[in-house]
Amino acid sequence: MRKLSVSFFFIVLFLFTCGVQDGFARKKKKGVKEVEKETPYQKLFKGKTCETVKGLLTIHKMDGKVYFEIPRNLLEKDMLLGSTISETTNNLFGSVGEKPTDPLCVQFTQTDSIISLRQVNHGYTTELANVAQRIRESMKPAVMYNSGILAYNPDSTAVVVEMTEFFLRDDEQLTPFSAYAPATWGGRWIVKEFKKDNSQLGRIKAFEDNVSVQTSLSYEVNLRDGRYYYIYKLPFTSLMTRSFILLPEEPMRPRMADPRIGIFYQGVSDFRNGDSGLKNIYYAQRWRLEPSDETAFRMGRLVEPKKPIVFYVDNAFPESWKKYIKAGVEEWKDAFEKIGFKNAIVARDFPVDDPEFDPDNMKYSCVRYSPSQVANAMGPSWTDPRTGEILNASVYLYHNLIQLVHDWRFLQTSPADPDARKVILDEEVLGDCIRYVVSHEVGHCLALMHNMSGSAAIPTDSLRSPSFTQKYGTTYSIMDYARNNYVAQPGDKERGVKLTPPKLGLYDYFTIQWLYTPLLDAKSSKEEVPTLSRWITEKSGDPVYRYGKQQISSRLDPSSVEEDLGDDAVKSATYGVKNLKYVLANMGDWVARDDPDYTFQQNMYNEIVFQYVRYVNHVLLNIGGIYLNERYDGDELPSYAVVPKERQKQAVDFLLGQMKDLAWLNAPDMQQKLPLMSNISTELEEKIFGALLSRRWAVALSAVKDDNKDTYSTREFLTHVQDFVFAPTRQGKTLTTQDKKMQMEILRQMLLFTDLGKKGMSGDPLSLADGCKMIEVPEQVKLMSRERYGELPLEVLGGFSNVEAVQPCAEAPVTKLPLNMSERQGFGYWVNVNSNMVVEPLDHLYFDMLKRIQVLLKSKANTGSEDTRQHYRLLLYKIEQALK
Numbered sequence: 001m002r003k004l005s006v007s008f009f010f011i012v013l014f015l016f017t018c019g020v021q022d023g024f025a026r027k028k029k030k031g032v033k034e035v036e037k038e039t040p041y042q043k044l045f046k047g048k049t050c051e052t053v054k055g056l057l058t059i060h061k062m063d064g065k066v067y068f069e070i071p072r073n074l075l076e077k078d079m080l081l082g083s084t085i086s087e088t089t090n091n092l093f094g095s096v097g098e099k100p101t102d103p104l105c106v107q108f109t110q111t112d113s114i115i116s117l118r119q120v121n122h123g124y125t126t127e128l129a130n131v132a133q134r135i136r137e138s139m140k141p142a143v144m145y146n147s148g149i150l151a152y153n154p155d156s157t158a159v160v161v162e163m164t165e166f167f168l169r170d171d172e173q174l175t176p177f178s179a180y181a182p183a184t185w186g187g188r189w190i191v192k193e194f195k196k197d198n199s200q201l202g203r204i205k206a207f208e209d210n211v212s213v214q215t216s217l218s219y220e221v222n223l224r225d226g227r228y229y230y231i232y233k234l235p236f237t238s239l240m241t242r243s244f245i246l247l248p249e250e251p252m253r254p255r256m257a258d259p260r261i262g263i264f265y266q267g268v269s270d271f272r273n274g275d276s277g278l279k280n281i282y283y284a285q286r287w288r289l290e291p292s293d294e295t296a297f298r299m300g301r302l303v304e305p306k307k308p309i310v311f312y313v314d315n316a317f318p319e320s321w322k323k324y325i326k327a328g329v330e331e332w333k334d335a336f337e338k339i340g341f342k343n344a345i346v347a348r349d350f351p352v353d354d355p356e357f358d359p360d361n362m363k364y365s366c367v368r369y370s371p372s373q374v375a376n377a378m379g380p381s382w383t384d385p386r387t388g389e390i391l392n393a394s395v396y397l398y399h400n401l402i403q404l405v406h407d408w409r410f411l412q413t414s415p416a417d418p419d420a421r422k423v424i425l426d427e428e429v430l431g432d433c434i435r436y437v438v439s440h441e442v443g444h445c446l447a448l449m450h451n452m453s454g455s456a457a458i459p460t461d462s463l464r465s466p467s468f469t470q471k472y473g474t475t476y477s478i479m480d481y482a483r484n485n486y487v488a489q490p491g492d493k494e495r496g497v498k499l500t501p502p503k504l505g506l507y508d509y510f511t512i513q514w515l516y517t518p519l520l521d522a523k524s525s526k527e528e529v530p531t532l533s534r535w536i537t538e539k540s541g542d543p544v545y546r547y548g549k550q551q552i553s554s555r556l557d558p559s560s561v562e563e564d565l566g567d568d569a570v571k572s573a574t575y576g577v578k579n580l581k582y583v584l585a586n587m588g589d590w591v592a593r594d595d596p597d598y599t600f601q602q603n604m605y606n607e608i609v610f611q612y613v614r615y616v617n618h619v620l621l622n623i624g625g626i627y628l629n630e631r632y633d634g635d636e637l638p639s640y641a642v643v644p645k646e647r648q649k650q651a652v653d654f655l656l657g658q659m660k661d662l663a664w665l666n667a668p669d670m671q672q673k674l675p676l677m678s679n680i681s682t683e684l685e686e687k688i689f690g691a692l693l694s695r696r697w698a699v700a701l702s703a704v705k706d707d708n709k710d711t712y713s714t715r716e717f718l719t720h721v722q723d724f725v726f727a728p729t730r731q732g733k734t735l736t737t738q739d740k741k742m743q744m745e746i747l748r749q750m751l752l753f754t755d756l757g758k759k760g761m762s763g764d765p766l767s768l769a770d771g772c773k774m775i776e777v778p779e780q781v782k783l784m785s786r787e788r789y790g791e792l793p794l795e796v797l798g799g800f801s802n803v804e805a806v807q808p809c810a811e812a813p814v815t816k817l818p819l820n821m822s823e824r825q826g827f828g829y830w831v832n833v834n835s836n837m838v839v840e841p842l843d844h845l846y847f848d849m850l851k852r853i854q855v856l857l858k859s860k861a862n863t864g865s866e867d868t869r870q871h872y873r874l875l876l877y878k879i880e881q882a883l884k
Helices: 002-030 040-045 129-138 294-298 319-330 333-337 401-413 427-445 460-464 466-472 506-516 525-539 569-594 599-620 645-659 680-694 696-705 714-725 737-753 768-772 794-798 843-859 866-883
Strands: 051-054 058-062 065-071 079-088 104-111 114-119 124-126 142-148 158-162 189-194 200-206 210-224 229-246 265-271 279-284 309-313 345-349 365-370 381-383 390-398 626-628 640-642
Touching: 051 200, 058 200, 065 200, 124 129, 142 158, 309 319, 319 345, 319 427, 333 506, 390 427, 401 427, 401 569, 401 599, 460 466, 460 569, 506 525, 569 599, 569 645, 599 645, 599 680, 626 696, 640 696, 645 680, 645 714, 680 696, 680 737, 696 714, 714 737, 714 843, 737 843, 737 866, 843 866
Parallel strands: 124 265, 309 345, 309 365, 365 390
Antiparallel strands: 051 058, 058 065, 065 158, 079 104, 079 229, 104 114, 114 142, 189 210, 200 210, 210 229, 265 279, 381 390, 626 640
């Protein structure tokens, strides 16, 4: 017992002693300053000059490197990554303000100590949870860039990674080379070498919902085709602004697209409820317009949207343009007011006192100016890939747009309008042209597609009516390529005929109604469909509201083509040609004083030829033409209808008549003022006749598809042409050079088409693909014109001093279709027409016609001049050789 007591005493004493020592030790520590260990975050920035901006992300820039401090709550959140040209050394490759590529949908993700920037694909959707999981596994976002975590911020809510290499590299998805720029348009071979050592980081910016990093990227560029270098080892630098923008936390409810109305859309593949196969569905692209006061909106009162559509107008524009640009933007207000929105679209100047404003940031929609000689404009937009919501849109106006609209105005209206007979148009006239172009491009930014039948619903004679044109202008849709009123004749302006397009057409109002009217009682996208579909069906019997899809790969529908007016191509072209003759005869008197070196007259002569070719092509497409309609069950118009026989015959007569009356285009008095060139009429005669003969495939197709008994058959068509060509022979006349050429050409085509021409005839027979053959502008005119599609002018070789001839056909973006594009009637552009559809046997027809020509030639072999008789002997020899 005593031993236990002693032991307990010593234990207590030991513990007390230790406690006292520990107390002394703690007192000692309190008297000494503790040295805290530096965190990786502190070490990263210690002793360095660092520029830091804070917003959606925090960005640090130091020692030529850039670091992202990414909040962990933003990991796996969808963002758009867009790229904008802020500065460039040469706008042959892209203009300031242009976004050369579509934005990417991206996410930052974390795997262990690695942060990945990944590209996200939203091309598939489903309502089934288990299927959704498998889709996520099957479409895991692809890694674009990896970076190790360098540090956590002090409270560990964000990770820091270096992003320098991502921005200082050549990435085709973020390239500074625009596909629509003069030097890159048309698939030219650009060989570029990225110069990383000459590239560097620029400014960094951060705001609440977006951040941006500028990068100066340098290249050495070669531009060549198979034979020549157009550009050789050109140093090129572009300052690019790359913006990350957080997509809306709550996605907009999509609106299901409908192919019967002219809107842009985007497709996704929908895995259904397990009882049906994969279905492709399409979302209409549109802005998120929601009424700020739903109660007032339901009562029919005008209300402002929660967030209006705002376009900022570049302060670099010539001052005289600005009010017309703003008018073109705000022209669309009226269409939105008709569906209940007040001030839905607004034009504002670039802010000068807003530190957040950056026109190169994808957050802001702008109308941008480019000091370029490209004669064009564009209106693309960028959308939320999940829903089709338009988040940003831009209008690009290239300076030489002025030449384009001036050429249109002068050429198409000067016979009726003395105000257009000038080398330089008055500000008000020119401003109205600018307003029209801007309103068309803003239409694209609102997701309206081209409607190429907007003018085809108007009777041609109505275009000479003061009351009609004052109300409707030249078209029912400004999204048509209906320019000015080339049907109007001298004296019509004084009668009150309007010579220009409308501000907005009836079809434009309808499309805005369909696209933007809030359907507040519908609980889902599917519940909206019956109402939206009914609206289109109700209009389906009215040609005013017919949607004529732009024809890209082939042209079957003569009522859905560019730059035409009226419902009667022959009558419209007759008026148009009459006006061209008037311009050519009087142009010298109108502008001689202001055009001493004939530069203006040379350009307008070229434009006259181009315009003439447009007119005859409008007529040509009626031969074997087929009207195409997007159709759902219950709609009034059929899916397709063949152009009536009489209209086809009128078109043939018109073109044959034109070949007899082309001497006016030679304009000898004009040609004496211009550089030496051959007569245009000779080449155009050949082109018109060749294109006319190539329509035989279209006539055969339309005859097969025509339900009428009195159809325009291939036999009738070829007999029609043959009778015209051999009429001088039957009359025993001496043949002209043109007569002989046409007879030789029709014979060559018949021999080749029946495979009889292998004996002594050169050339290849026409295939079905030749059905797309149009009448082409002579090369000598193309060489002198701004409309040299796909060609670099020779002046480019000498330092890029002149690109006035370059006009990329790029004024509107192509609808994004990640799905099957083989459709035409439905979503897509292509028409599934092949030679198997032409089932009418033709060889016996050509053989019979060949024999009849042989009989005619033998009976007339000794008529006409000696030269004519020699021509007949040659034709007979070729026929006899082929028939052996």
